[in-house]
Amino acid sequence: MRSIYSHSSLNLRAASTNVGASLLCCALLSMSGCIESFEPKEGSTTPPSLLVVDGFLNSQGVTTIKLTRSLGLKAKTAPAAEAKAKLFVEEENGLRYTLFETTAGTYNSARLSLNPAKRYRLHFTTANNRAYATDYTRAKITPAVDEVHWLVEGDRVVVQVSAHDETNQTQYYRWDAEETWEFTSAYRSKLEALPGGGLIPREVSIYRCWGTQPGGLIKTFTTTKLSQDVVADFPLLTLASSSVKLRYKYSVLVKQYAQTVEEFAYWEALRKNTENIGTLFDPLPSQLTGNVHCLTDPSEQVLGYIGAYSVQEQRLFISRDQLPASWKSDTGYETCAKPDTIPKAYVHVSFLTPDYLPLEDVDKGVTAQYAKCVDCRLRGTNIQPSFWK
Template identity: 45%
Template structure:
C-alpha cells in the first residue's frame, strides 16, 4: 500500500513540471489559432421517423472551449414543390429535430437553414433512399479477440452504397464497496451506498462504409464493424452493440469516403494527402463561404445484440477496468508525527472535495483504529464512468 500524508506532498514535482514546460514554446500558425468560423451541418433527413440536425462551427485546434454551436436558427426540410417541415431547437443547444414523419419517396428533399446572423444555407435536393434491414450481426472469436460483423442485402439492387454507425453499452462493476463516508468533517457509517453496477456507453468514432457495385448481387457479407481485444474491459460482464445502417447515394458515399481518407489515412509522407472536403450544403447569401456537411435523405435500419461473459472462451481474462485502482491507499489518523491535536484535520485534508474517498476502517494488530483505506472517486463511484440508471433495453 502507498501511504498518503495530507496535505499532499507534491510541491517540488509541481515546480519541476512548470519549469520543464517553460523550456519549449509551442508553435501554432495563425491559420490554426484563428481559423474562419465555418458552419458544420451534421445529420440526415430521416424519411421514416424523426430528423435530427446538429449545427456547429469550426474552431481552433488549440481551443479548450466547448465546440461552438449555432443556436436560434430556423431549420426546415423542403421538397421540390415547396412543402416545408420545421425543425425546432431542442434543449440541447444547436440540435434541431422534427416530428416523426414519412416522406414521399417519389420526391426530392433538401435542408434549409437561416441563422440568427442572417446567413442562409441550403443543401442540394436529393432523392429518398430506403435502407434495407440488417440481416444479422454475427460475431466470432479467435486469438485476436472478438469480431462483430454485419450482413445485409437488397433484393432490388437499389442500395449498393452502405454506411454504419454503432453504439456500445456495457456493464461496469466497481471493485470497492465502501462501508464508511466522510461528511461534515467527520467519518461515519455510509448511509447511501455507492452503486454496485453502472453502464458505460460509447458511440463509434470511425467511418465505416462499403459498396456492392462490383458484385452481381447487392449483398454485404461479413463486413467487420468491431474488433474487441481478448482482455477488453467491455467484455468483463455483459456487452451490447446497437448497429445503425444507412443507404447512401453515390454522391453521399463519395463524401464519406473522402472524409474517411482525410481522417484515417494520413500518417506518413507516403500516405494520401488530405483533399478539400466539399459536401452538398451551400451558403446562398455568400456563395464563396465554405460550409461543411452532406445532407442525404434515407431511412434508418438498426439491430442490437448482447454478448455475455459466459458466452466467450473460458480462458479469456477480460480486464475489470479498475486494475490501476489496486491496491487501496491508506490514510492514517496519527500522521504526520507528532500528530496534530485534532485528528479530523488530517482526514479533512485527505477527503475534502470528494476526489478521494474512504473505503473502510483500518485497524492495528491490537485492534486500534489507525486510519482508513481509500482511493480516488473514479475507483469507487462507477458513475464517473457511466450511469447507474439501467438502460430500458437491458435484460
C-alpha cells in the same frame, strides 16, 4: 457524431525544404527515422470558424440536425453551438416541415414520412440572417439489417453485419455503431462522508457502471460490383481479448443507412482522411466537399453532408461467459494503488473533499482511496440502460 470536421482543411503536414536532407531521411527511415512533428507557433494561424452541419433527413422518423462551429487543432473547448436558427425540411415544389430547437444548436422535427419518389433538402437561416441550403436529394428507404453477429478470431472479437435489398435499389451502404459495456471501479465504497465529517452507509452504489461510446464509426460498402445487392458478413469493428469492454457484458447498437452515390463518396473520403493519415506513405488529407451551401455568400465554406434516408437498427450482446476462459480483460484501473487506512482519530478531517472517499470500516480505522479509483460515475453512469438485459 464525433467532431471530425476540423481536420479536413485545417490539418497541417510538415514538409522538408531541403531536398538532399529529405532523400537522406528516406534512406535512413528503417534505421532511425527522421520525421519530426510540426507544431505551429501560437497565433501564427487563426483557422476560420466554419459552420458544421451534422445529421440527416430521416425519411421514416424524427430528423435531428446539429449546428456548431469548427475548432482549431489545439482547441480544448467543446464546439460552439449555432443557436436560434430557423430550420426546415423542404420538399421540392411541395411541403415544408419545421425543425424546433430542443437544446442550443440541436434541432428536431416531428416524425416524418418522406415520399421516396420525391426530392428533399434542408433549408435554414442562422440568427445573423445568413441563409443556407443543401442540394435536393431523393429520400431513400434503407433495407432491414439481416443479422449482426460476432465471432472469435485469434485473440479478438469481430462484429459483422449482413444485409440485402431484393429490389437492388440500395447498393451503397453505411454503418455506425454505439457501444455500451458494463464495468466496475477498482474498489467498492460502502461508506459515504457527510459534510460535517461523519460517515454513513452508502445508499447509492458507485461501484458498477455502464460506459458508452457514441456513434462515430465510419464503415461503408457497395455492392455495385456484385451480381446481387447483398452484404454478407461485413466486418464492422474488432475488440481485443484484453478490452475492458469485454470484462462483464458488452452491447453494440448497429445503425444502417442507404446512401446515394454522392454521399457514399463523401463518407469514403472522410473515412480515408480519419483512418489512413499517420505515416510517410499515407495519402494526404483530401478537401471534403459536402452538399451544404451558403445562399447569402456562395464563397463561404460549410462542412457537412445532409442526405435523406431511413435508418435500420439491430442490437447485439456479448457476455463474458461466451468468450474463451483463458482471456484476461483489462479493468481500466491498473494504475490504482492499494487503499490507505485512516486512523479513527483522523476520519472526521480526511474526507472533506469529493476527491478522496471512504471505503469500509476496519479494526484500525477506515480504508480510503482516491475517487478516480472508486467512483465509477467518473467514467460512465451507474444507472442501468433501459435496454440492458
